[in-house]
Amino acid sequence: MSQTDIEIVVDDPTAPEDDSPSVVSTRxxxxxxxxLLLALAAxxxxxxxxxxxxxxxxxxxxxxxxxxxxxxxxxxxxxxLVSALLxxxxxxxxxxxxxQLRRVLAVxxxxxxxxxxxxxxxxxxxxxxxxxxxxxxxxxxxLWKSLLTAFVFTAVMFVTFDIAFDVIMPKGPLEAAFxx
Amino acid sequence: xxxxxxxxxGFGVLLTGKTLVLMxxxxxxxxxxxxxxxxxxxxxxxILLPLTFTMDPTSAIVMLSCIYWGALFGGAITxxxxxxxxxAWSVATTFDGYPMAQQGRAAEALTxxxxxxxxxxxxxxxxxxxxxxxxxxxxxxxxPPEFFAVYLLTFCSFVGLGREAKHKxxxxxxxxxxxxxxxxxxxxxxxxxxxxxxxLLRGINFLVAVIGLFGISEILLTMExxxxxxxxxxxxSLRVVLSVWKDLPKYWxxxxxxxxxxxxxxxxxxxxxxxxxxxYNLAKRFSKDPESFGKGRIEGVFAPExxxxxxxxxxxxxxxxxxxxxSGTAAILLGGLMVWGLNPGPLLFVEHKDFVWGLxxxxxxxxxxxxxxxxxxxxxxxxxxxxxxxxxxxxxxVSCAIGAYAIQNxxxxxxxxxxxxxxxxxxxxxxxPLAPFTxxxxxxxRAEDAFRLSMIGSGGNLKVFWSNGLVGSIATLAILLLFxxxxxxxxxxxxxxxxxxxxxxxx
Numbered sequence: 295m296s297q298t299d300i301e302i303v304v305d306d307p308t309a310p311e312d313d314s315p316s317v318v319s320t321r322x323x324x325x326x327x328x329x330l331l332l333a334l335a336a337x338x339x340x341x342x343x344x345x346x347x348x349x350x351x352x353x354x355x356x357x358x359x360x361x362x363x364x365x366x367x368x369x370x371x372x373x374x375l376v377s378a379l380l381x382x383x384x385x386x387x388x389x390x391x392x393x394q395l396r397r398v399l400a401v402x403x404x405x406x407x408x409x410x411x412x413x414x415x416x417x418x419x420x421x422x423x424x425x426x427x428x429x430x431x432x433x434x435x436x437l438w439k440s441l442l443t444a445f446v447f448t449a450v451m452f453v454t455f456d457i458a459f460d461v462i463m464p465k466g467p468l469e470a471a472f473x474x
Numbered sequence: 475x476x477x478x479x480x481x482x483x484g485f486g487v488l489l490t491g492k493t494l495v496l497m498x499x500x501x502x503x504x505x506x507x508x509x510x511x512x513x514x515x516x517x518x519x520x521i522l523l524p525l526t527f528t529m530d531p532t533s534a535i536v537m538l539s540c541i542y543w544g545a546l547f548g549g550a551i552t553x554x555x556x557x558x559x560x561x562a563w564s565v566a567t568t569f570d571g572y573p574m575a576q577q578g579r580a581a582e583a584l585t586x587x588x589x590x591x592x593x594x595x596x597x598x599x600x601x602x603x604x605x606x607x608x609x610x611x612x613x614x615x616x617x618p619p620e621f622f623a624v625y626l627l628t629f630c631s632f633v634g635l636g637r638e639a640k641h642k643x644x645x646x647x648x649x650x651x652x653x654x655x656x657x658x659x660x661x662x663x664x665x666x667x668x669x670x671x672x673x674l675l676r677g678i679n680f681l682v683a684v685i686g687l688f689g690i691s692e693i694l695l696t697m698e699x700x701x702x703x704x705x706x707x708x709x710x711s712l713r714v715v716l717s718v719w720k721d722l723p724k725y726w727x728x729x730x731x732x733x734x735x736x737x738x739x740x741x742x743x744x745x746x747x748x749x750x751x752x753x754y755n756l757a758k759r760f761s762k763d764p765e766s767f768g769k770g771r772i773e774g775v776f777a778p779e780x781x782x783x784x785x786x787x788x789x790x791x792x793x794x795x796x797x798x799x800x801s802g803t804a805a806i807l808l809g810g811l812m813v814w815g816l817n818p819g820p821l822l823f824v825e826h827k828d829f830v831w832g833l834x835x836x837x838x839x840x841x842x843x844x845x846x847x848x849x850x851x852x853x854x855x856x857x858x859x860x861x862x863x864x865x866x867x868x869x870x871x872v873s874c875a876i877g878a879y880a881i882q883n884x885x886x887x888x889x890x891x892x893x894x895x896x897x898x899x900x901x902x903x904x905x906x907p908l909a910p911f912t913x914x915x916x917x918x919x920r921a922e923d924a925f926r927l928s929m930i931g932s933g934g935n936l937k938v939f940w941s942n943g944l945v946g947s948i949a950t951l952a953i954l955l956l957f958x959x960x961x962x963x964x965x966x967x968x969x970x971x972x973x974x975x976x977x978x979x980x981x
Binding site for chain 2: 323461
């Protein structure tokens with residue numbers, strides 16, 4: 295048997311380098327997240343207090359249950375904040391390196407644009423653009439392959455959802471031109 | 475045996491051409507999802523859920539649960555051939571599975587993995603078949619206080635038994651419960667935490683959050699890593715399959731032990747991941763020759779795979795019997811039940827017999843069909859990994875968007891999904907667990923209703939949770955589990971003191 299041979303090889307030419315400098319430490323992110331959660335807990339807690347957190351003739355008022363949850367959330371984030379501030383060794387841990395951040399943004403930004411484009415062009419056209427653009431620009435895959443893959447995938451999605459399963463997706467000018 | 479008769483009836487529901495086709499489609503999609511990096515059981519089920527909105531509930535759950543079985547099978551393929559666990563619960567499978575592939579025994583390892591997966595889930599399904607109806611008929615006597623106590627038990631056991639830092643679990647859980655409360659209050663009809671926004675009136679949909687948290691965030695996390703891979707290709711021949719099966723009886727202790735561990739951890743919210751590691755470690759500890767583990771021992775594949783599958787399957791038991799999911803994926807299936815208009819909980823066994831027994835029958839059939847399918851098609855699925863991630867990633871994003879939009883036909887949900895994607899990414903990187911959040915979000919409203927109804931019933935007296943033996947013991951157990959780390963430490967100290975005394979006495 296020749297199964298010891300490596301038969302499947304996939305390379306990743308744009309992989310993040312291992313020695314890339316750190317952008318932000320885990321400790322900083324923990325502090326920021328704790329502060330944000332604390333602010334959220336305070337906002338929600340205040341809103342629930344306004345709705346009513348006491349008891350009336352029918353039992354607890356609508357704000358009662360969520361108010362105490364906000365208190366718990368606030369307590370948890372305060373603990374997280376203090377322990378992150380006090381931790382010494384956590385400071386050196388890297389949350390994300392520059393190369394990693396570049397790669398993450400390379401997915402996140404197109405996804406954001408896709409969501410924006412969806413409002414104007416409809417889901418199917420936006421999907422075609424996202425897949426073709428991402429494969430070509432980020433994956434450096436041949437243009438014809440990118441366009442073909444994007445077209446086939448989008449067409450399959452359209453047939454599956456719009457025609458076979460009747461799940462309605464946002465549509466734009468192109469679909470309108472075809473009267474669908 | 476009433477259960478047996480109903481099960482046969484369930485098979486009757488199942489054995490129609492349409493359901494069998496859906497089952498195959500589900501399994502193939504599931505294996506696909508399990509093999510691909512950056513997608514897993516919960517994501518796959520969440521993304522594909524919208525496909526089922528127009529189906530009848532039985533067909534829908536059959537397809538979704540088959541996606542789940544498929545994903546469980548698929549995780550093993552990449553672990554063994556590429557040393558890349560497609561799923562967190564397959565990590566332990568790589569310890570011995572990959573060395574076996576390196577020694578040219580890939581086919582053997584794969585057969586072992588699939589077979590033991592099958593055995594593990596079979597044991598768990600048997601458990602579900604006989605235990606779930608009993609538990610649910612018992613739970614029919616539950617009132618609001620009992621239900622709240624059970625919810626409390628679920629939440630507390632997450633905090634007390636989870637491996638993450640306690641305050642992070644608490645944050646994740648309270649955030650989930652809070653977000654579940656946004657929108658119209660079900661008891662009084664008042665609006666809560668909407669801040670005048672019309673979009674928030676509907677509340678935050680559970681599935682939208684899940685698609686963002688697991689789908690989008692997973693893509694972001696996957697992109698961070700080097701995606702190059704090299705692996706062994708393997709076809710499985712009948713001869714290898716038979717030779718592995720012939721040796722199976724030798725390992726019955728390992729298989730049985732792992733099945734029990736899996737069932738236990740699946741029912742209590744501990745999950746498949748813990749089960750697979752525990753199965754592996756125990757097999758190693760009880761082995762006569764622990765040194766040989768990690769160097770390509772077949773038992774090292776049997777043990778974690780059996781446990782992971784048993785646990786993944788057993789997680790459906792509390793979901794079916796009590797309406798409380800034992801894992802993230804089970805929570806998503808529970809969300810599905812609500813979309814199809816079924817009310818999860820013990821009444822399911824009474825009101826929707828067809829559905830429940832159809833699902834249980836599909837667990838048997840799905841696992842048999844799945845086993846045959848993976849054994850015959852491994853090479854095809856392994857080559858999926860040749861598809862570059864740059865092509866897969868945008869397709870996953872599109873599928874997520876379709877899923878998120880289809881739930882309520884709201885553009886706002888697309889933005890929510892994106893927001894949850896970022897939250898999920900950050901939370902995962904700083905170690906805030908997502909499973910408690912998912913569970914809290916799906917159970918939040920029902921937990922609150924149960925609490926308020928018990929409070930209304932008792933006139934605001936918390937003693938209602940200790941008003942009879944049943945609710946009292948559940949509530950006490952919940953509190954005990956919440957403080958389990960403290961109690962454990964205390965017990966250890968007492969134990970240490972006791973151990974120390976005789977020593978000092980001797981001196």
